[in-house]
Each structure stands twice: as structure tokens, then as C-alpha cells.
Amino acid sequence: VFGLAFSTVSSRFSKFKAHIINTFISSCFFPSRLKHFEISLLFTQKCSDITTLTGVPEEHIKTRKVHIFVPAKTAMQSGINSTKKWKMDFDTRERWENPLMGWASTADPLSNMVLSFSSKEDAVAFAEKNGWSYEVTEKRTSKPRVKSYGANFSWNKRTRRSAK
Numbered sequence: 001v002f003g004l005a006f007s008t009v010s011s012r013f014s015k016f017k018a019h020i021i022n023t024f025i026s027s028c029f030f031p032s033r034l035k036h037f038e039i040s041l042l043f044t045q046k047c048s049d050i051t052t053l054t055g056v057p058e059e060h061i062k063t064r065k066v067h068i069f070v071p072a073k074t075a076m077q078s079g080i081n082s083t084k085k086w087k088m089d090f091d092t093r094e095r096w097e098n099p100l101m102g103w104a105s106t107a108d109p110l111s112n113m114v115l116s117f118s119s120k121e122d123a124v125a126f127a128e129k130n131g132w133s134y135e136v137t138e139k140r141t142s143k144p145r146v147k148s149y150g151a152n153f154s155w156n157k158r159t160r161r162s163a164k
Contacts, residue, residue, distance in 0.1 A: 060110060061131050065091045068123045069137040086123045088115040088134075 068088050073080055093108040106112075117123040120136065127134040 064110070064132045066127050066132045066134045067091070067137065068120065068127065068134055070139040086117045086120050088117065088123050088127065089113070
């Protein structure tokens with residue numbers, strides 16, 4: 001069983017990488033083999049221009065501004081489910097009215113895209129990785145009003161009307 005797994009690993013990678021992976025896999029089954037084995041990988045080269053890697057035109061990367069925010073609670077119900085994720089939307093570029101149907105048209109493929117993230121830090125890291133300038137609108141929290149149930153039945157309320 002191990003020979004089959006090791007041969008597929010060694011056929012895909014170089015011999016050194018295959019040796020590291022084989023040692024790690026065998027140490028999972030035989031922990032005594034991993035006494036003096038340490039793996040340290042260093043990535044020192046940072047890619048600053050990603051246009052050659054992604055194929056996206058430069059005008060969609062260099063001049064792009066994104067807005068990072070938490071959406072407001074909907075007015076339809078009192079649920080807060082839609083306010084847990086951070087959203088990222090793109091600035092609106094040139095739009096025009098289509099003369100045939102009267103629809104709004106654009107040549108920008110990213111203008112209608114909204115991305116969701118679990119945290120603000122993830123959204124900021126994604127924007128920085130893609131080379132976009134960003135604007136963050138912080139989450140607004142409302143302070144809950146202190147209410148008591150007994151105030152509904154008090155005699156000195158201003159909203160009380162006589163029954164005459």
C-alpha cells in the first residue's frame with residue numbers, strides 16, 4: 001500500500017520533494033522515523049505585478065477601487081443573518097443606455113460583482129493581493145434601548161388617551 005502511494009508521489013514531483021513527502025507520510029504511520037527531520041520552506045520572492053499571471057487587462061487592476069462594507073439589516077424582517085459577512089463591491093465605470101432595448105449597458109465585467117468574506121481582514125488582504133485600492137466602511141452597531149415590560153402599562157404615559 002505504501003509503495004503505491006510513494007511511487008505516485010515521486011512520479012509527480014522531483015526526487016527531493018518526493019523524499020520530503022514520503023518521509024512525512026511514513027512518519028504519520030511510524031512516528032519513530034521523524035526524530036531529527038525538520039522542514040522549513042522560505043518564500044522570499046514577492047510578485048508585485050499580477051497582470052501577467054492572471055491575464056486581466058491592466059486598466060481593470062491599476063485604476064480599480066473597491067468598497068468593503070457590511071450590508072445593512074433589511075427593512076423587511078428583524079433578522080440579522082445578512083449582516084454577518086463583509087461584502088466587497090467595485091466602483092461603477094462607464095455605463096450607457098442601449099438604444100435598442102433601453103437597458104443599461106457596461107463594458108466592465110467587474111462592476112456588477114459582489115464578493116463575500118467572513119472578516120474584514122480577509123477582504124482587505126484580497127484587495128491588496130489583487131492590487132486594488134480600497135475603502136473600508138466600518139460596521140455600524142446600534143445601541144439597544146433599555147425597555148421594560150411594565151412601561152407598557154404605566155399610568156403616566158404621554159401616549160395614553162382617554163376613552164371618552
